[in-house]
Amino acid sequence: MKNLFLLSMMICFSSVIGQSKIPSAESQIKTALYACPEMHQEGAKVLGYNQKGELVTLREGHNGMICLASDPNREGISVSCYSDKLEAYMARGRELIAEGQTEVEKRDTRKQEIDAGTLMMPKEPAAAYMVTAKKEDHDIESGVLKNSKIRYVLYKPYMTGAETGLPTKPGAPGMPWLMDANTHRSHIMITPATDN
Template sequence: MKRLITTIFLSVVLISCNSSGKDKNETDTSSATEAAIDSASIDRKNNYVPIDTQEALIATSLMAAPAASRAGCKVIGYNAAGELVTLKEGDNEFIVLADDPNNATFSAACYHKSMEPFMARGRELRAEGKTAPEIFDIREEEAKSGKLDMGKPGATLHIYYGPNNRYDPETNKVEGAKYRYVVYLPFATSESTGLPENPVGPNHPWIMNPGTHRAHIMISPLPEKE
C-alpha cells in the first residue's frame, strides 16, 4: 500500500514539473515572438535609405508639391557640374526645384510657374556671387520699375525641408522633413491684409517683408506626429 501511494505521489510531481516547464517554454517563445514583431514594426516605421538616385531625388522633391498635382509638375535641379537642368518635364501650373544632392540636409521647393522670372533672377544673381541683401535690393528696384515680373498676386511657394537626406522608398517621405507655405503678395502690408508682422503662435499665418516686393504670408504648419 505504501509503495502504491509513493508511486502515485511521484507521478503527480513529475506531471507537475513537466507542465511547469512547458508553460515556461511557451511564455519564453511568446515573449520572443512579440519582441520580433515589435522590432519588425519599428523597422517598417524607420525604413529610411539614402537619396542616391535621380529617381529618388525626383520622387522626394515632388513631395513639396500638392499631392494631386505631383504627376504634372516640372522638376528642375542642379547636376554634378552645378548646371540647372530639367529632371522631369511637366504640364501643369507648378515648377519644383529639387533638393541639392551635394547638401547633407534636404530642401525642395514647389512654386507657381508665374513666379519663374522672380525665382530665376534670384538664381542668376546668386550665381554672380551677390549676397542675400544685394539680391533683395536689386530685385526690389527691378520690381518697382516693372522690369521684374513678380508673378500673379497670391502665387504660392511650397517648401519641404529637413535635417536629413534619407527617405522611405515606400512613401517618399524624407526623414524629419516638414512643410512651410508662402503666399506672395508684393508690396502688401499688415494694414492691407490684416495680418500681424510677427507670428503670434505656432501654426499661425503672418506677413513677412511687408511693403516690399518680397511681401509674403508665412504659414508653418506644426510637424506631423510620428
C-alpha cells in the same frame, strides 16, 4: 607590404571622395515632389542637378507648378514647389547668387528690377511650398524623406498688414503672418504647428 597597404587605402579613400553626392534624377524627382500638393504632382515640372552639379530640367511639366530639388552643396535637405508665376523671381535669385551676389545684394537687385517693371511678379498671391529635413532622414537612393517639415508661402509684392488683416510678426504656432510687409518680397507665411 606596408606600402601596398597604404597604396590600397589611398585608392579606396580617393574613390570614396570622388563619388558623386548628387542623387539620380529619379531620386531627386521623388524627393522634390514632397513639396508639391498631391493633386499637382503628376504634371509638375521638376528642376534638379545633373552629375556635374548644374541645374537642369529633370522632368517637363504641364500644370503650372515647378518643383526644385535639393541643392547638393547645401546643408540638409530643402525642396520647394511653386507656381510658375513665381519662376522669373526664383530664377533671377538663382542667377544672381551664381554671379556671386550676397543675399542682401540679391534682395536689393530684385527690388530695383521689380520696382522698374523689368522683373515681373504676380498681381495676385502665388503659392510656394517648402519642405526641409536633415540629411540623415533622406534616402539618397530611393528619394524617400522622413521626419520632414513643411511651410506654405503666398507671395505678392507690397502687401500690408492692414490690407491683409494679418499680423506682421509670428504669433501662435501655425498662425499665418505677413513677412516683409510692404516690401517687394512680402509674403504670407504659414508654418504648421508641430509637437517637437
